[in-house]
Amino acid sequence: MLRYxxxxxxxxxxxxxxxxxxxxxxxxxxxGKIVRFILYLVFLVLLVSKTKILAGYNLWQVILFxxxxxxxxxxxxxxxxxxxxxxxxxxxxxxxxxxVKPVNSLFRILFGGTDxxxxxxxxxxxxxxxxxxAQLPQISLLGLLFYLLLLINAITIAMSFHIxxxxxxxxxxxxxxxxxxxxxxxxxxxxxVDIYGEPLRSFVTFVIPVGIMMTFPxxxxxxxxxxxxxxxxxxxxxxxxxxxxxxxNYSLRQYTSASx
Amino acid sequence: MKKYLMxxxxxxxxxxxYRLNFVLWRVRVIVAILISYFLWNAVYSQSNQxxxxxxxxxxxxxxxxxFINGIVFSTQTFRVAEEINYGILSRYLIRPLNYFVYNxxxxxxxxxxxxxxxxxxxxxxxxxLKPPIIFQTNPLWILLFVQSVIFAAILYFEISLLISFIxxxxxxxxxxxxxxxxxxxxxxxxxxxxxxxxxxIYKILELLPFTYLLFYPLKxxxxxxxSIFIIKxxxxxxxxIIALYFxxxxxxxxxxxxxTAEGQ
Numbered sequence: 001m002l003r004y005x006x007x008x009x010x011x012x013x014x015x016x017x018x019x020x021x022x023x024x025x026x027x028x029x030x031x032g033k034i035v036r037f038i039l040y041l042v043f044l045v046l047l048v049s050k051t052k053i054l055a056g057y058n059l060w061q062v063i064l065f066x067x068x069x070x071x072x073x074x075x076x077x078x079x080x081x082x083x084x085x086x087x088x089x090x091x092x093x094x095x096x097x098x099x100v101k102p103v104n105s106l107f108r109i110l111f112g113g114t115d116x117x118x119x120x121x122x123x124x125x126x127x128x129x130x131x132x133x134a135q136l137p138q139i140s141l142l143g144l145l146f147y148l149l150l151l152i153n154a155i156t157i158a159m160s161f162h163i164x165x166x167x168x169x170x171x172x173x174x175x176x177x178x179x180x181x182x183x184x185x186x187x188x189x190x191x192x193v194d195i196y197g198e199p200l201r202s203f204v205t206f207v208i209p210v211g212i213m214m215t216f217p218x219x220x221x222x223x224x225x226x227x228x229x230x231x232x233x234x235x236x237x238x239x240x241x242x243x244x245x246x247x248x249n250y251s252l253r254q255y256t257s258a259s260x
Numbered sequence: 261m262k263k264y265l266m267x268x269x270x271x272x273x274x275x276x277x278y279r280l281n282f283v284l285w286r287v288r289v290i291v292a293i294l295i296s297y298f299l300w301n302a303v304y305s306q307s308n309q310x311x312x313x314x315x316x317x318x319x320x321x322x323x324x325x326x327f328i329n330g331i332v333f334s335t336q337t338f339r340v341a342e343e344i345n346y347g348i349l350s351r352y353l354i355r356p357l358n359y360f361v362y363n364x365x366x367x368x369x370x371x372x373x374x375x376x377x378x379x380x381x382x383x384x385x386x387x388x389l390k391p392p393i394i395f396q397t398n399p400l401w402i403l404l405f406v407q408s409v410i411f412a413a414i415l416y417f418e419i420s421l422l423i424s425f426i427x428x429x430x431x432x433x434x435x436x437x438x439x440x441x442x443x444x445x446x447x448x449x450x451x452x453x454x455x456x457x458x459x460x461i462y463k464i465l466e467l468l469p470f471t472y473l474l475f476y477p478l479k480x481x482x483x484x485x486x487s488i489f490i491i492k493x494x495x496x497x498x499x500x501i502i503a504l505y506f507x508x509x510x511x512x513x514x515x516x517x518x519x520t521a522e523g524q
Contacts, residue, residue: 024430043446
């Protein structure tokens with residue numbers, strides 16, 4: 001375990017050094033993300049201030065949905081950045097070089113490019129989330145605990161999807177669009193999934209579990225999620241993780257190292 | 261003329277070669293529209309009138325952004341930056357063709373295929389979601405709408421090309437384009453009509469070219485505008501097209517002076 005933390009730190013420091021190679025680009029990218037976050041937040045505030053309520057949620061709750069989505073999205077992007085480069089490893093045959101190293105290849109690909117630039121945006125999100133939660137009445141300690149556990153569950157689900165996408169890359173060489181479509185669908189979670197009509201709502205809750213990832217944590221916090229639903233969310237997260245590992249192992253057996 | 265028709269033909273064939281890429285791209289466009297659609301749908305489930313828009317007006321606005329995205333925002337001009345950075349531009353400079361017309365032809369193919377798909381998707385969404393939408397029947401509004409869309413396409417072509425010209429001075433062209441894309445998405449009215457902003461902010465937005473890329477044509481289509489709005493809008497968009505034309509020429513000339521065909 002300690003050895004892997006050490007490896008992760010070395011890889012992350014290496015990854016962070018690339019920031020200094022293209023400072024201008026990195027700063028502009030970061031600015032873009034912040035601008036996008038602020039403009040959509042302004043829009044939501046304008047909208048819900050006018051309507052007072054959106055799909056049964058008040059302004060602070062809607063903001064919390066939006067912040068929670070941004071937090072999960074940022075932490076996912078920060079941790080699993082290397083996945084976006086995985087196709088190149090397969091095409092160039094460089095994946096062979098990772099397979100022969102004495103480090104788990106899945107760990108190396110998932111966490112090999114942790115992007116600390118995204119970490120800069122994480123801290124303000126955490127502060128914002130605390131401020132918004134403080135505005136909500138009747139928050140129980142159990143609700144808060146479920147909120148935190150469901151956040152971890154959301155990150156586990158996100159990790160499982162990234163593993164599945166990588167397995168797909170080994171089997172079909174397709175990754176770029178698959179990961180972007182995953183991201184677009186999770187983008188639906190910036191608002192509570194209750195706003196989507198059926199059958200889309202069921203699709204984004206259970207098939208691409210945006211609802212479980214993004215909406216369930218806030219709903220449990222404000223006491224709108226049953227205990228059964230919380231358990232179901234954890235079971236879903238665990239099963240998806242096991243499935244993703246099984247598919248990953250299968251894809252590794254199919255890997256032919258054809259490009260090397 | 262024949263060579264530019266060939267460029268269009270090549271552009272279309274390129275799309276048919278990478279069909280999966282294109283289909284997945286269109287899925288992404290639809291997902292983005294669905295988020296806006298359902299958001300506004302939820303808003304109108306509790307109120308008939310929001311920010312001065314009725315439900316049919318807003319749904320028409322949101323769904324028609326698919327069409328405007330296809331015809332205005334589809335572009336291949338981002339490739340210009342790459343061509344400058346990798347020295348590929350030299351190939352075009354020594355050929356007997358006009359690089360601007362070449363880019364226009366490449367864009368035309370892009371717009372043709374994206375717009376065709378956007379029309380199908382629009383009809384499909386209307387069929388599936390059955391939203392209350394406005395089918396404009398007044399020939400004058402339709403004519404003004406078509407004209408404003410043509411102006412918007414020209415304007416976006418110029419702005420996007422200008423962003424790519426950054427390639428003459430820097431290798432970092434994707435980051436400014438990313439920022440530009442985000443700004444355009446909001447300031448053109450992709451997610452919501454711009455006049456929902458408080459009047460002082462809207463007045464500033466009216467001065468920017470982005471307003472005329474999407475918000476202005478859609479507002480005309482809905483028919484919810486005064487003649488002053490139309491005249492002022494057309495004058496502004498014509499001003500921006502002419503001004504950007506001269507800025508583009510200036511940057512092109514200055515850029516060519518520093519162009520070193522690096523990478524070739």
